[in-house]
Structures are given as C-alpha cells and as structure tokens.
Amino acid sequence: MKVYVYGTGCGAGDLIDTALPLEQVSGFVDSRPTSETFLGKPVLSPEDLAQKNYDLVIVTSRHTEEIALRCEAAGIDETRLLFLKNHVTLIDRNQSYAAADELLGTAFVENLRSAQVPVPVPPWAGRSHLEKTDLENDYVRVRTLEALCGCLRDVPGAVAELGVYRGSFARCISLLLPDRTLYLFDTFAGFRQEETEGYGEGFIGAHRNTTLEDVRKQLPYPEKAVFRQGFFPETAVGLEESFALVSLDVDLEESTYAGLCWFLPRLERGGYLLLHDYNDPALPGVRNAVARYEEETGKRLSAVPVCDRNGSLVICG
Numbered sequence: 001m002k003v004y005v006y007g008t009g010c011g012a013g014d015l016i017d018t019a020l021p022l023e024q025v026s027g028f029v030d031s032r033p034t035s036e037t038f039l040g041k042p043v044l045s046p047e048d049l050a051q052k053n054y055d056l057v058i059v060t061s062r063h064t065e066e067i068a069l070r071c072e073a074a075g076i077d078e079t080r081l082l083f084l085k086n087h088v089t090l091i092d093r094n095q096s097y098a099a100a101d102e103l104l105g106t107a108f109v110e111n112l113r114s115a116q117v118p119v120p121v122p123p124w125a126g127r128s129h130l131e132k133t134d135l136e137n138d139y140v141r142v143r144t145l146e147a148l149c150g151c152l153r154d155v156p157g158a159v160a161e162l163g164v165y166r167g168s169f170a171r172c173i174s175l176l177l178p179d180r181t182l183y184l185f186d187t188f189a190g191f192r193q194e195e196t197e198g199y200g201e202g203f204i205g206a207h208r209n210t211t212l213e214d215v216r217k218q219l220p221y222p223e224k225a226v227f228r229q230g231f232f233p234e235t236a237v238g239l240e241e242s243f244a245l246v247s248l249d250v251d252l253e254e255s256t257y258a259g260l261c262w263f264l265p266r267l268e269r270g271g272y273l274l275l276h277d278y279n280d281p282a283l284p285g286v287r288n289a290v291a292r293y294e295e296e297t298g299k300r301l302s303a304v305p306v307c308d309r310n311g312s313l314v315i316c317g
C-alpha cells in the first residue's frame with residue numbers, strides 16, 4: 001500500500017508520532033516543497049504525486065480549500081484524499097472514507113470522524129484585516145490576536161514573537177501592527193536538544209523544517225522585522241526595548257520560563273503577552289513554567305484564558 005502525507009509541518013509530525021508509523025509512509029507532499037526530504041522521506045509536489053501510484057493521501061495541513069483545488073488541477077483522485085483538519089467553515093470536506101477504512105482501519109476513521117467538529121465563522125464577527133488563509137489556521141487564536149492589537153493604540157513599545165517556526169502567526173502580527181518593530185526570536189532550526197527528551201521524532205523533526213529566509217518571505221512588512229536567530233535567552237542579550245505585545249510560543253518548559261522572565265518585566269502597562277499552549281495537555285511544561293514564575297517572583301499574574309485550539313493564556317501588562 002502506498003500512503004502519502006500532505007504537509008511537512010507540525011500536523012504531519014503529530015500524525016507520525018500518534019497514529020501512522022513513519023515506515024508506513026511512502027513520502028510527503030507539499031504545495032511548495034522547500035526541501036527534498038522530510039523525516040528522511042521524499043517530498044513531492046502534487047503534480048509529481050499525480051504521476052505515481054498512491055492509495056491514500058492524508059492531508060495534515062489546514063489549507064483545505066487551497067489543497068483540494070491544487071490536487072484537482074494536478075489530476076489527483078479526490079476519493080483518495082483524506083482531510084484530517086477541516087476548514088472551520090466546512091462541514092466535512094472528505095469525499096470518501098473508503099480508502100482510509102481499507103488501509104488504516106475502521107477505528108482510525110471513526111476517531112477522525114468524531115474529531116471533526118467544524119466551527120462556523122460567526123456572522124457577528126465582522127470584517128477582519130487578516131486573509132482567509134490566516135483565519136483558517138486557528139480562527140479563535142488569530143481573532144483574539146486581532147482584538148488585542150485593536151486595544152494597543154496608546155501603548156508604546158515594540159512587538160515580538162519568541163517561537164516563530166514557519167512564521168504563520170508572525171505574519172498575522174506583522175499584518176495587524178505594520179508600524180511597530182517586530183522582533184522575531186527563533187533558532188529557525190528547531191528546539192534545544194536537551195529540552196526535547198521524551199518527545200516524538202515527528203514533533204522534533206517537523207520543527208526543524210523551516211528557515212529564516214522562508215519566514216522573511218511570509219511577512220507583509222519584512223523591513224520592520226528584526227531577526228534574532230539562535231537560542232533564547234542568549235539572543236536577547238544587550239537588547240533594550242519595551243513591548244506592547246509579545247507572542248510566546250516555544251512549547252517546552254525551560255524556554256517558556258526564560259521567555260516569561262525576560263519579557264514580562266519589559267511588557268508595557270496596557271500591553272499583552274499571548275502565551276500559546278497554556279491549556280494543552282500535550283505540552284504540560286507551558287503551564288508548569290507559569291506556575292514556577294508565579295512562585296519564584298511571588299506575583300500572581302493578571303491573565304485571561306482563551307478557548308482557542310491549544311488553550312492560550314493572555315497575560316496583561
């Protein structure tokens with residue numbers, strides 16, 4: 001059987017770690033391949049895939065519509081596509097579960113079907129300054145960011161993201177706050193090795209699959225971005241800034257703790273630090289880091305939880 005995975009990011013890594021052993025994967029597919037291999041397997045374009053034998057293509061990216069159209073244009077059989085993540089505005093994009101049922105088993109498909117809970121975009125949400133593909137990522141998360149940015153008018157300071165990966169959230173920040181200097185902290189090559197003990201090969205490998213130049217291309221206002229490449233907090237040494245908005249998204253405990261210790265004293269009054277994954281049971285280090293910070297400083301943070309996909313926390317300056 002020939003199973004391909006569409007996507008070479010965290011979604012694909014997650015699938016490999018939790019449901020589909022890498023040995024069962026013939027290769028990966030990407031709309032814009034940036035490397036020839038991912039987790040040691042070949043990466044194809046949809047057009048390359050159409051020339052090969054394939055039984056099932058599991059789509060892990062959230063850009064459902066774009067991928068469906070691209071596959072149709074390439075001549076890929078729609079009934080062989082299995083969308084793991086439906087676009088928020090769709091009921092169920094999957095045309096057929098037959099191939100998945102046959103190749104991966106009924107239990108896999110039943111699990112997937114019960115996880116498909118599409119959230120319609122509410123009519124009262126109003127117009128967004130973000131683009132459709134930005135909203136597809138995690139609607140509640142990016143709209144929360146947009147609402148917070150709308151409250152920063154009188155708040156001075158730069159903006160920053162620690163944990164940028166491929167830049168999809170940094171892109172939203174850049175779009176929403178085009179006049180502010182945007183500091184971007186990441187290794188652009190994955191996590192500090194000592195911090196990843198106990199995490200899966202897919203999770204670790206997927207986060208290596210990015211480059212600083214790819215992120216720069218994502219940004220609508222690259223001239224306002226200052227890249228600090230390397231391990232944080234080393235990359236913040238000598239930086240004298242205060243911040244109106246910070247996105248902290250490094251998944252693991254030590255780096256999250258370092259981010260809280262460095263950014264919170266530099267967060268302006270009226271500003272916000274948006275901490276991703278606070279209520280994600282798969283990443284308990286994030287919550288631990290907040291508890292440690294509060295205990296060690298003796299300060300109770302003023303914070304509001306958000307019901308986005310990974311349970312962010314908004315910490316107020």
Ligand SMILES: C[S@@+](CC[C@H](N)C(=O)[O-])C[C@H]1O[C@@H](n2cnc3c(N)ncnc32)[C@H](O)[C@@H]1O
Binds near residue numbers: 165170190192233
């Ligand atoms: C989950 S990803 C960030 C995703 C991104 N915020 C988004 O929403 O698209 C986590 C990133 O944190 C980075 N990271 C983790 N610890 C770090 C550290 N100590 N210094 C620099 N980057 C770090 C990893 O390289 C990875 O790219």
